Amino acid sequence: MIYANLFYWSANQYVIQRTLGVKNLAEGQKGVLVSGFYKLLVPVFMLIPGVIAFHLYGDSLRSVDLAYPALISEILPGYLSGFFLAVLLGAVFSSFNSILNSAATLFALDIYKPRINPEANDQKLISVSKWFGTLLAIVSLFISPMLMNASEGLWDLIRRFTGFFNIPIIVIVLVGIFTKFVPAIAAKVIIVFHVITYYMLVWGADQLFGFTVPIHFIHIYAILFVIEVTLMLVIGRIKPRKYVYQFKTVPKVEMIPWKYALPISVILLSAVAIAYVTFSPAGLAYKNGIVSPVYWTIIGGIIIITAAIS
Template identity: 35%
Template structure:
């Protein structure tokens, strides 16, 4: 009961403060509703940026990756700080100078209406197909697990999932649709404080347990017993090979922090450039500390659970259950709930903004007054929210690995959009035709690369290594036959899948199924406190490792592919610009919507941030 009361109490506090902080904002105008009346301060912007970025999927997912691979996954956090610095110093001054409300608005000014329409459609499709349902689904799973909602309500897991999805969706929609950007930003700021406190509690309690009530002793023990987990340089077969840091990783970060509407909209609502830069650089400084929340707990879990978890994504929730005092579980659940809401309502608010300004006002009713544009945006938001709520529960029926697959899909629109924005600001004569061609070419080429050419190349590589895979699978079969119970369906199914390798042509699919069965065997053994034979564990590990090596060697990492296509798209645009330039050079007009005097400390703060990020790689290498 105490857990539920603390959960409801903190959630209600956020709602009450957000209401009183936004009740005087004029939300009948586009600027008041979509940009919070351009009144956001640095602290509010920083808090909203961090909460929009940090969600349950990231907290659980990155800690799971850290459990498996160690500190090298910190690249997703630390390199974000450099991307934020570039955005604050280069992109934000230009955005605020042009007085834009959405990124596509700038693209219309720089290129033409077609560019704006294509970009808006790409953004909306990404939010609708990928972001909103995934946030709802992953958030519902977290809440259901923490409070055991099925048992609490006396319903099945499936019913509990539907109930929680709709609860999160409706509450998030109230913030995003009826409160506007300022309500979203204020609630994010309060939740950001809670997330920082709650998120830091987990590694603190974890280190105290490892070090027998001494944090320093806990750190020393981790460093001495697991030095391999503190190497930031990723190998070629890791999820983040070191070389990708200098190619696609930085491009993905620049797109996310500099051009993604759901993120940059917070900075666009700044009362002036000074506050906007403050907010972004504050966020960058805190992002450097991000690994303490989304990486270190995974390594702590690896030590506490002796690396025996079959499913790495279980590392964080199991660690929370083990080290957090019961009296704090409700507060921490409320903090996670805030992170879930933030990701959902931020994406929804941005979708409403894109539809109202870039589609409704532009193509449906050009002479619509401000109040009607806002109303149309809200109506679209309600429809979008319920659509995502109905879609989210069905993700439970999707095959394993869906989240990673969907992350890869984002490359379809991220790199083309980043390309035309960078070229748009850095050149004056590249025409709209170049931007439109680059957008379409970028989507088509990336889709062909990742969803046609890559599967073909991997399939060929598996075929070339079939003999070796069969030998490794025979070793696993031999081991299973020596220790399993003939009546155990899990072992029987695994043997059937292993045997299928000999006859089935789809080697990649079969190996994925086998690895899934191996993981389930280890998970069941761990839950039942059964020790599997060392020889079996070695055989299954060798098989999984070899499968991963084959995939890595068959085709370039998707981050490298993004970098290659970025360069290709830039060259296409510059070539078209050379052959068919604009007749009049583009000049960015100062709309005087806000003061664009930069923050006088912005440059030296940026230098410090970059030095600290580089130093972190020197220390952990």
């Protein structure tokens, strides 16, 4: 989960495009940290309703995707159904538009301009982005009905498919940050290696040979992460770059960091730790009462450490 979240928060164009568009570094840091605090509400908005639905319906629902709609239809007053649908569709379309914009941006700047039309100006790139986004939206509309056949739910299917690219991308980013001699061919090798290996472990072994690999796909993330980092370092050792890589930055905005970025980051990390402990067997999942006897000791320790570091 750590590796998947590292990719999502630091290398996913769908997420970081908002940060890349800020007017200066300080504003970007503020936006990231504020969104991190909002993310702490996920257990309240997503996980607790799921637990409630499980206790109400058990395994009686045809798909886990029906848990939330069934809960809403039973609990929410009828006169608020339309309002709730509007809110839900607004959230869905917001995410959908963000994904289309991200894909169109990547196509225009990473494929069209460098490989198809190097002389394209900004107006041409915007036009190409619009056409590509429209085409992608149409394709998505035809593919989306097939998602109803996802046996273990849409969320699980999406997480499995993101495994094709999240781990190799974050491996390349981290190795690129912490090393200076690993050549570009190493990145290309692990991309091909990951796509083939991940497919075989998650789907291919069952479809082609009739046996299932008894490892959860999240654990496969971790296994492949370690293997691919090692593989890149080995390639870098066997065939290192001729010259030390030097990162050259040409900032177009003010790069003065926000003076409260570090203490707020520490507070945010502490809040994540508190949320984890709260929903763990030491907290609300404690079987013999509301919380365990050590719960408040742990929370107090986290607060004291946070105050000392900040």
